[in-house]
Amino acid sequence: MTPQPDSSVSQPSGTPTGTVGIDLREYLIPLVVVIFVTVFLWLISLYNFALYHTTVEFTTIAISVAIFLLVWKSRKIIDNNYLLFIGVAFVFIAILDYLHTLVYQGVGIFPDGGGTLSTRFWIAARYMQAITLLVAPLFIRRNLRLDLVAIVYLVADIIIISSIFVFRVFPATYIEGLGLTPFKIVSEYVISLLLIASVVLLYRNRDAFDRQVLNNLAIAIFLTIAAELTFTEYASFVDVFSLLGHVFRLLSFYFFYRAIIEVGQEKPYNLLYHNLTESEKKYRALSELSPDAIIVTRDGLIRYVNGAGLLMFEGSGTDSIIGKDFMDFIDPDDRAVSAIRITSVQEEMGNAPLRELRVIAGGKSIMAEATEGPISWDGKDAVQIVIRDITKRKIVEEENLRAREEWERTFDTVPDLIAILDTNHRIIRANKAIADRLGTLPEKCIGNLCYETVHGTSVPPEFCPHAKTCTDGKQHICEMDEPALGGTFIVSTTPLSGPEGNLIGTVHVAHDITDRKRAEAELLEKNRALNTANEELFEIHEKLKATNEDLVANEHLLVVRNEELTSLNEELTAAQEELHRHVGELNRREEELRQNESRLKDALAEKEILLSEIHHRVKNNLTAFISLLSLDGTYEKTDAGQALRKDLQNRARSMALIHETLYRTGRFSSVDMDVYLTTLIGQVAGSYAGNIPVRTLVDAKGVVLDLARATTAGLIINELVTNSFKYAFPPGFDCMAVRKEPCTVRVMLAREEGTYCLRVSDNGCGMSPKIDIASTRSLGLKLVNFLARHQLRADIEISTEQGTEFIFRLHTINEDT
C-alpha cells in the first residue's frame, strides 16, 4: 500500500487528530467482527474448549510475532523507542504464551501438565507483558539498545521456563480440586495494577504518539486488565469466566494489532517517524504539503521522495522508489542535460534555474518543470530536485493558443465590421470584414484615426457613438448610411475597460443592414399591395356575398324551374310517346307517300307521254293545217294570194315548231330558245331563199322561256324576219357596198339587267321612217306591236340607222302583275 500524504503529519506533536478521540464508526465494523468471532469461538468451545483456547492463543501469538517483525524490520527508521521495545518484548512473551498453549489442559502434549503448568506460564507471560508495558515508556526519551533488550528477555524466558519445567520453583497457580491459588489471584490483581500504571505512563508521554496509536494501545491495555480480572474468578478451565477472559485477551491483542500493525501500514509516518527532530518535521511537512514532487538524490540514487513524488512516479511505497537510480525516471533524451545540471549544482552549490524536461511517470513520458538545488542529507552533500507536472498546464497553454487562434479566426470570420478603438479614435484592432470594406488589410488599419479612415472627415461625425461612449462610458447604438462602406449599418460601441477598470476604448461593431432595409422597403411595398389586394378582396367578398344571395335566389328559382322542368319533362315524355305514335303514323304515311310517289311517277311518266303526244299531235295538226294551206284552191294563185299563203304557213310553222321543240327537248312547259330560234330562222330563211344571199345569225344561248312567251316571241320574230327577207334587201341593194358586210339577219335574245332583251335586226335598206308601228295597217307589224305590248309586256325600240333593228325589253310577269 502506498502511504498517503497525511495532514496529521503537519500537525504539531501531541495535537489531537480530528475532533473526537475515538471514532466510533472506525470501531463499529471490527466490533461486529469481534462479536461474530466470539460467537464462533464460543461454539468451538462448546465442542472442544482446548481447541477454542488454542485458537485464541495462537491468534495472539501470531499478532505478537507480526508486531515483532514489523518493528524489527523498521527498527532503523523507527524513532519511537516505546514501540521498538514492546515489539521486541512481545515475541518473547509470545514464547511463554506458546508454551502456555501447548501445556493447556486437554491439548495432551504434556500429560502431566494440565492446568498447573499452563496457568504458571500464563502468569509468567502476563507479568512479563505488564512489566514490558510499564517499562516501555521509560525508554521513549532514552537510548535503547534492542540487542540488550532481546538478551534480557531471552534470559527472562529461560529463567521462567527453567523455573517451571526444570526447577519447578515457580509458585503454584492452580491446584486440582481447589482451583486457583492465592498467588494466582493476587498476581492477576498485581498485573492489573501494573497495567494501569503503564497506561498512566503512556499518557504521560502521549506527545510521542500519534493519537490513534495511543488510543489503541490504551484500549488494548484495558482489555488486558479486564481479562486478568476475569481470570481471577474461574473455578474451572472450561467455565464461563475462562471463556470470557480469553475473549478479552483476544480483543486486547486485536487493539495491539490496530495500534502497531494497521497504523504502521496505513500511516507509517504517524507511527514510525513521530519522534523526528523538529526541523526534519518541518521539512517533511513542507515537502509532503508540496504539490510538486521533491526528490533528494545522492550518488545518483534516490534518498528521499515526498508524497507528490510518489504519486507522480506511481511507486507502491517509499521503498519502491528510494534507492533507485534517479535517471531511471528521466526521459532518455533529457538524461544528459539533467546529469549536467545535477553535477553543476553539486559543484557550484547554487540553485539551477527552472527548466522543462520530460520524466517517466507511470511508464509514460510526461512534460515537467524542474529545478535543482544543493542539500545536506545524512550529513553528506546531496541534490534536491523539485519536479512539477506541467502536463495539464501544457494542455491549458495549447488550449489557450487554440482558443486565441480560434478567436482570431472568429474575429475575422464574423460578417459584422468590428474594430477596437482607443479613446483617441485610433484603431487598435480591425477584423477582416471592415478591412475588406475599406479595401485594405486589417493590419494596415491599426493606428489610423477611425473617422479619417471610414468617414473621410477630419473630426468625428456628430452622430459618432464611439465619442459618446468615450464621454459617458455607456453603450451607444446608431444607424448610419456610409457610402465609403457601401451600405446602411447599425453601429454599436461597447465600452472596453482596462485592467484597472478604466475606460480604454470601445468595441465598435457595424452590422450591415442594407439588405434588411431593402427587404423592409420591399416588405412595406408588398404590405401596401397586400392592403390594396385585401381591400379588393373585401370588395370581391362583398360582391360574392351579393352574388351568393343572387345565387340563393336563383337557386330557389331553379328549384321552381326544376319543378317546372320536371313537369315539362313529364309532358315531354307524354309528347315523346305521342311523337312515337306520330312517327309510326308518319312512317305509315311515308310508306303511303312512297306508294303515292310511285303512282305519281307512273302518272307523271304517263302524263309526259301524253304531253309529248299532245304536243306532237298539235304540231301534226298545225303541220296538217300548213299542208292544207298548200293545197290548190286554198288561195288564189295570185302573187298576193301566194304571199298570204306563205305568211300563214310561216306563222303556223312557227307555232308548230314550238311544239316540236317541246317534245324534242323533253321539256313540256319551257322552251330552249336557242334551239327553237335557230330552227325557226332557218325555216323562214329557207322559205325566202332568193337571188341575194342573206346570212342569218342566231344567238339565244342559255335563254329558256315559258310556253306562252316563247310562242309569242316566235310569232314576233317570224313576222320581223319575214319582213327583213321580203323588204330589207331589195334587188340592187349591195350590202357589202353599203354596210361593209354581207347581208345579214340577226336574232339575239339575252338576259340584260334582270330582264330579257330581244334584238331582231337586218343590215338592209332600212324600214321607212313613215311607218308607225302603232297605227300601221300591216298585219305583220300590227301583230308585232300588239303581241309585244300585250303578251310580252315589252317596250319596243326601232332603229333604222344601219338597216332595221327592233329591240324588245321584256318585263317580267311579276312586275306586270
Added chain:
Amino acid sequence: MTGETILIVEDEGLIALHLTELLENAGYNIAGPAYSGERVLRDIASAPLPDLILMDIALAGSLDGIETARQIRSKYPIPVIFLSAYSNQNRIDEAHAVSPFGYLTKPVMQDDLLAAIRGALDRTAA
C-alpha cells in the same frame, strides 16, 4: 256606232287582238285589252268605267277571271261576260256564282258574241 265601251280582259294576245278588231268593227269602244286581273283591279278606278267587261276566266297572274269579276262586281255594277276555253261544269258553276251576264265558250262565234254583248248592255240599260 253603239258608243258603249267594252273592257276586254284576255291574256292570249291573238285572241285579244281578234276580239278587239271584231268589236271595234261592230262599233264598240274598246278599253284595254288587259291581260291580268290585278291590272284590271288597279286601273279600273283611274279611267271611266266601261259599260261591259268581256272577261276570260284563265288569266295571267294569281287572280283568275272569276275572282276578278267578283271583286269588280262587289264595287261596280258593270256587267261581265265570261269567255273560256273550259267547258267544265264546275268552272261554269263557279262563274255563275258571281252573276255574270253571259258565259261563252271559245272559240266563240262572232254572232253569239255580239248578241251576248248586246243583250247584256240592254239588260243593264233597262
